[in-house]
Amino acid sequence: GGATDYQAEDATISQGVAESNHTGFTGTGFVNYDNLVGSYVEFAVNAGSAGNAALTLRFANGTTANRPMDITVNGALVSDELAFDATTNWDTWVTKSVTVPLNAGANTIRATATTAGGGPNLDRITIG
Ligand code: GCU
Numbered sequence: 001g002g003a004t005d006y007q008a009e010d011a012t013i014s015q016g017v018a019e020s021n022h023t024g025f026t027g028t029g030f031v032n033y034d035n036l037v038g039s040y041v042e043f044a045v046n047a048g049s050a051g052n053a054a055l056t057l058r059f060a061n062g063t064t065a066n067r068p069m070d071i072t073v074n075g076a077l078v079s080d081e082l083a084f085d086a087t088t089n090w091d092t093w094v095t096k097s098v099t100v101p102l103n104a105g106a107n108t109i110r111a112t113a114t115t116a117g118g119g120p121n122l123d124r125i126t127i128g
Contacts, residue, residue: 003128006043015039016119022060022090025123030060033067033119040112041122047102053127055109056097061120062090069111069119073100084120093123102127 007027009018016039020029033039047053061067064086071079079098087094100109113119 003126004045005124005126006045007124008041008043008122011044012042013040014042016041019121022062022121024060024091024093026058027124030121030123031119032121033113035116035118037114037116037118038112039118040110041119042108042110043125045102045107045109045125045127047104047107047127050102050104052099053102054097055100056095056126057084057111058093058095058123058126059084059087059120060090060093060123061085061087062092063117065117066115067117067120068114070114071098071100072110072112074103074107081114087120090121095126 008031009029015034068081
């Protein structure tokens with residue numbers, strides 16, 4: 001099948017808040033991570049079969065500094081401090097992709113801030 005979108009504002013949010021006070025998001029908003037280490041968004045992702053898949057994260061970072069995040073899949077670290085670099089302003093959204101191993105059926109994908117700035121604003125992820 002094709003790609004599936006999962007909106008961040010509909011996911012499980014720990015130490016962050018769903019907001020819509022910038023333009024250009026999809027769905028009903030985005031997640032503003034709290035500015036601290038450990039804030040995360042976790043997505044429940046269903047896969048038809050086991051194997052590698054493309055994970056694409058759509059984000060904005062209106063600061064001038066990288067806002068790295070650890071990407072874990074089913075509790076295992078898949079991408080260590082993946083860079084989410086500055087995007088000029090909070091209305092400018094770009095994507096970042098990594099390959100992730102999925103189980104058949106239910107999976108959890110978590111994006112956790114690893115620096116004191118917290119994560120970028122996260123609009124959605126896409127699988128496939
Ligand atoms: C600003 C911006 C927020 C962003 C925050 C941050 O407050 O309006 O959308 O999340 O900066 O630095 O994380």
